[in-house]
Amino acid sequence: MTAQDKSAAAVAEVLSLLEHGGHRGIVVDSPPGAGKSELVVRAARELAGAWEPLIVVAQTNNQVDDLVDRLASAAPDLVIGRLSGQDYQPSPRVSQHATVTVAQQVRDLGGCLVIMGTAAKWATVSQGYWPWAIVDEAYQMRSDMLLRIAPRFSRGLFVGDPGQLDPFSTIEVDRWTGLTWDPMLSAVAVLLRNNPGLPECQLPVSWRLPESAAPVVAEAFYPFTGFTAGTAAGERRVEFSTRAFGFSAVDEAIDLAAGSGWALYELPARHTIRTDSEAVDACVSIAERALQRGMVGYSERAPGGEPIGPGRIAIGTAHRDQAQAIRARLGPLAVRGVTVDTANRLQGREFDLTIVLHPLSGRRDATAFHLEAGRLCVLCSRHRHACVVVARAGIPELLDAHPHTEPVHLNVPAKFPDGWEANQAVMAHLAERKVRAQ
Amino acid sequence: MSALTAFARAQAVSDGVAQPVSTVRHVHIADRPLVLVALTLAGEANAPLAVMAGDDPESAELLVVSQPRNRDQRFAFAARLASIVVGYIDSYRSLTETVRSGRDGERQRLAAAPQILVPNPATAAFVRLLGRSTRLRRPDGEHAVDPAVPVLGRWLTFLAERNEVPGSCLLLAMTQALALHWASGQSAVEDLNLAALMGWIDPPAGVTGLEAALAAEDPLAWPPAGPATDPVFDNEVLARLITECSRPGVSAARQQIAVLNMQNALRGQLVPTWNLMWRSVTLLRSLPAGAHVAARWDSDRDAFTSYCEHLRDGGPPQPRRDSAVAAASRLNSLERAQASYAAQRAFDDPLVLAQYRLTGEAFGGLVTAADPDRLDTSSSRRKLRPLITLSTQDPLRIEAGDTVISPARPSQSAVVTSVTSDAGGALVVLELAGGMGRALKAAPGSVPAIGERLCYTTLSDRFQPRGSFPAREDTPWTHGGPPPGYVATLGDVTEDWS
Numbered sequence A: 001m002t003a004q005d006k007s008a009a010a011v012a013e014v015l016s017l018l019e020h021g022g023h024r025g026i027v028v029d030s031p032p033g034a035g036k037s038e039l040v041v042r043a044a045r046e047l048a049g050a051w052e053p054l055i056v057v058a059q060t061n062n063q064v065d066d067l068v069d070r071l072a073s074a075a076p077d078l079v080i081g082r083l084s085g086q087d088y089q090p091s092p093r094v095s096q097h098a099t100v101t102v103a104q105q106v107r108d109l110g111g112c113l114v115i116m117g118t119a120a121k122w123a124t125v126s127q128g129y130w131p132w133a134i135v136d137e138a139y140q141m142r143s144d145m146l147l148r149i150a151p152r153f154s155r156g157l158f159v160g161d162p163g164q165l166d167p168f169s170t171i172e173v174d175r176w177t178g179l180t181w182d183p184m185l186s187a188v189a190v191l192l193r194n195n196p197g198l199p200e201c202q203l204p205v206s207w208r209l210p211e212s213a214a215p216v217v218a219e220a221f222y223p224f225t226g227f228t229a230g231t232a233a234g235e236r237r238v239e240f241s242t243r244a245f246g247f248s249a250v251d252e253a254i255d256l257a258a259g260s261g262w263a264l265y266e267l268p269a270r271h272t273i274r275t276d277s278e279a280v281d282a283c284v285s286i287a288e289r290a291l292q293r294g295m296v297g298y299s300e301r302a303p304g305g306e307p308i309g310p311g312r313i314a315i316g317t318a319h320r321d322q323a324q325a326i327r328a329r330l331g332p333l334a335v336r337g338v339t340v341d342t343a344n345r346l347q348g349r350e351f352d353l354t355i356v357l358h359p360l361s362g363r364r365d366a367t368a369f370h371l372e373a374g375r376l377c378v379l380c381s382r383h384r385h386a387c388v389v390v391a392r393a394g395i396p397e398l399l400d401a402h403p404h405t406e407p408v409h410l411n412v413p414a415k416f417p418d419g420w421e422a423n424q425a426v427m428a429h430l431a432e433r434k435v436r437a438q
Numbered sequence B: 001m002s003a004l005t006a007f008a009r010a011q012a013v014s015d016g017v018a019q020p021v022s023t024v025r026h027v028h029i030a031d032r033p034l035v036l037v038a039l040t041l042a043g044e045a046n047a048p049l050a051v052m053a054g055d056d057p058e059s060a061e062l063l064v065v066s067q068p069r070n071r072d073q074r075f076a077f078a079a080r081l082a083s084i085v086v087g088y089i090d091s092y093r094s095l096t097e098t099v100r101s102g103r104d105g106e107r108q109r110l111a112a113a114p115q116i117l118v119p120n121p122a123t124a125a126f127v128r129l130l131g132r133s134t135r136l137r138r139p140d141g142e143h144a145v146d147p148a149v150p151v152l153g154r155w156l157t158f159l160a161e162r163n164e165v166p167g168s169c170l171l172l173a174m175t176q177a178l179a180l181h182w183a184s185g186q187s188a189v190e191d192l193n194l195a196a197l198m199g200w201i202d203p204p205a206g207v208t209g210l211e212a213a214l215a216a217e218d219p220l221a222w223p224p225a226g227p228a229t230d231p232v233f234d235n236e237v238l239a240r241l242i243t244e245c246s247r248p249g250v251s252a253a254r255q256q257i258a259v260l261n262m263q264n265a266l267r268g269q270l271v272p273t274w275n276l277m278w279r280s281v282t283l284l285r286s287l288p289a290g291a292h293v294a295a296r297w298d299s300d301r302d303a304f305t306s307y308c309e310h311l312r313d314g315g316p317p318q319p320r321r322d323s324a325v326a327a328a329s330r331l332n333s334l335e336r337a338q339a340s341y342a343a344q345r346a347f348d349d350p351l352v353l354a355q356y357r358l359t360g361e362a363f364g365g366l367v368t369a370a371d372p373d374r375l376d377t378s379s380s381r382r383k384l385r386p387l388i389t390l391s392t393q394d395p396l397r398i399e400a401g402d403t404v405i406s407p408a409r410p411s412q413s414a415v416v417t418s419v420t421s422d423a424g425g426a427l428v429v430l431e432l433a434g435g436m437g438r439a440l441k442a443a444p445g446s447v448p449a450i451g452e453r454l455c456y457t458t459l460s461d462r463f464q465p466r467g468s469f470p471a472r473e474d475t476p477w478t479h480g481g482p483p484p485g486y487v488a489t490l491g492d493v494t495e496d497w498s
Helices: A003-021 A036-049 A061-074 A143-152 A187-194 A214-221 A249-260 A277-292 A320-330 A332-336 A373-380 A395-401 A419-431 B003-015 B071-090 B121-134 B148-163 B174-179 B194-201 B209-215 B231-245 B252-285 B293-312 B324-348 B350-358
Strands: A025-029 A054-058 A080-083 A100-103 A114-118 A130-135 A153-160 A200-202 A237-240 A262-267 A295-298 A313-317 A339-342 A351-357 A383-392 A434-436 B034-040 B048-054 B061-064 B096-101 B105-110 B116-118 B171-173 B362-371 B387-392 B403-406 B409-422 B425-433 B453-457
Touching (some): A003 A036, A025 A187, A054 A061, A061 A080, A143 A153, A214 A373, A214 A419, A249 A277, A295 A351, A320 A339, A351 A373, A373 A419, B003 B350, B061 B252, B071 B121, B116 B121, B293 B324, B362 B425
Parallel strands (some): A080 A100, A080 A114, A313 A339, A313 A351
Antiparallel strands (some): B048 B061, B362 B453
16 A cells, blocks of 8 residues: 555545544544645535534644635635634735635624634634534644633544644643643643543654654654655655865765754763853754755655755754744844744744754753653654754763653553653664764 | 853852842732741651741740641641631731722722741642641531631632742742742752751851851751651651650650650741741841732732632632633633733842843843834824834844833833844834823823833733633533532541541
């Protein structure tokens, strides 16, 4: 069975559950780049085609606009409502479609079969009842948000990536730990704990991650479900339009990443502050050098090759001040469009080349924040071609010195993947693709 | 830990004394707080051993449980503690004041509120657990307790729940309150030792903070502040005394002597912490209060008032667990309190604001250009929207489009229209709105003038509306459906761990 067949079979299964299953909820787990948005659009079209009014809930305005654009393009006859907040300015992606109505109140979207909006906006809607809801990025939605939205719909399709970052709160209290409706948990976790019989489907193929990355990410972050790459080895490759002049570790790292999909650019061991200037410099020079060398990506989308410009390169960090420091150091390149952001904000995005400042680089301790599996998973699964990780030496030793000490609570199911183990797995893979900075 | 706190800790080590990390006091200290120091028996879950409590430094009341494993004695202790704590709280329940509410409504609020001070977060947890184990008890039926016990439990639970609210001061852990104002030369974990922390902040004459903190590690000189006791004291003193007190077939007179001996030994363990607590109170009082401290205390008094009304109307005790709706709605109010507490502290205190300046969430600079009469004519109604330019050397994490506020001008909001880098710093252009009067010309002094030094921050103390949640009986299927209503059951009084 080819990757296309496997993927199509999974989607067909979800759609048939939607139509005939009779379940109140369906959960679809999707690894990075497995066509989650396409599934949302397909499901919305199926439901709307059967004249079932539905709402679509996504987490950010950007995500909603993206879904609106995709759905309106796929179904030009469908009348779509875009429910928005007060400060929302319709993006060109939305306003180009004549079938899309933008309004702040549900009553102004009367004729729309499909109404799409952010979770925060839907939470303020106190009237109306729809037979169906599709919740996108449901693992990034906190369960208290679902509590506010759930009275609006009868049945729900929850789509999301379980490997990404969990939602968080600024409050640290443990009074709800162990309750099945703990408001700090993700919407899907609460949904499944209160409704254990709901069907869970998996999308089996990642179209984004190359053959070199899919097994690594699957093993570290999706240990039970796994997934495969949609492209075969050799289908994606990177070439350079120039040859490196002289020899530098940066070039070596870029060559290694281009050839094998991964590289670890290792700086000498040192305890540093978060905005480690050498690590910042390393991230920037790798991005600069990759652009200077004129990378060209060959893939199933562009068999004849396509230059990897600044817009296709991202630098990912754990903290906002690190992203800020890199942006400041990047200077004019940032203006030309290299994306620099934290893991939280890179969720759901896709690039050709990513440069990752490892969350544990230069740290003295391994806190739960820096060990969180979702953070590393987001950073390591944004790329279509190659990923270069920049880190201080000594991360495996740091991990060994900080074994798991989180308390175990009653009535809390063990969470997989474990961040400590996922970090070890990724470092073990990178250890063979290490380049030492001179 | 912010970079500034880390620096202050290093400074504390080199100077040998704790360094201030705030310029004003961020906690309310009541005129007559109730200090409560507690000890529990090692090896038993939250079994009270002794409590020293009182609102007067000169007269501490000591309660001792001579056999902490005896459940009857435990609840007799709770009844005696109730007479102190509930008696203290009740003394605040009579005097009310009238405050405005809404546009032209009025409501009554209690003019003062109780404040309970405990040495450390672990004692606050003891208060919560004691409340948990007493609030569902019944004065009748099987396992009947003194009617004061469940009332105590409700109040302790109320206080412990307020303790979770950022900025609330009804129940305050002293080590946390002190650490908010001073950075010691030790780790955050070591700061949980009140004697060591006070050693850094206020060392005796001729001794450095480090030496004072080291001395505080000797449990003979400075017994632990509770609720855990010193294990050596447990083995060598307490074990023998407890055996003496409950030896069968001993005359009443000898037993009384044994109890007195135990009281004296425990008094010796508690008095040093008791004195430290009152010294800390004096120290905190010596700081000037931050501008928003009174407003936060007002909301504490509102909460106290509404709980008094709840009790007066015969409301039920706090449930064992929050229902789905209650949990979500509580999290919502905690998050709103957290956001406004963070903003208020930064607005009140330049040293707290400096921490945000270091992370780029605030910036300070000199006004280098101002256009105070600029009008926004893009819509049919002209609006006064002055522009000012700030030159700053701070690291910036703001972008065009962000809204910022200056603590010096809280009623005026500013939208960042552009950020351009300049030699060694940046130029930030702000468009101002609000706080300039109603005319199309800004009231004098309402627009920052050239040469003025100002800070702006993205933190905001703006009112955030409560989230809307479904009613409890409408709990959706995703969260397990509507929960059954509370019915008092025998299970409440026979829970084996209480």
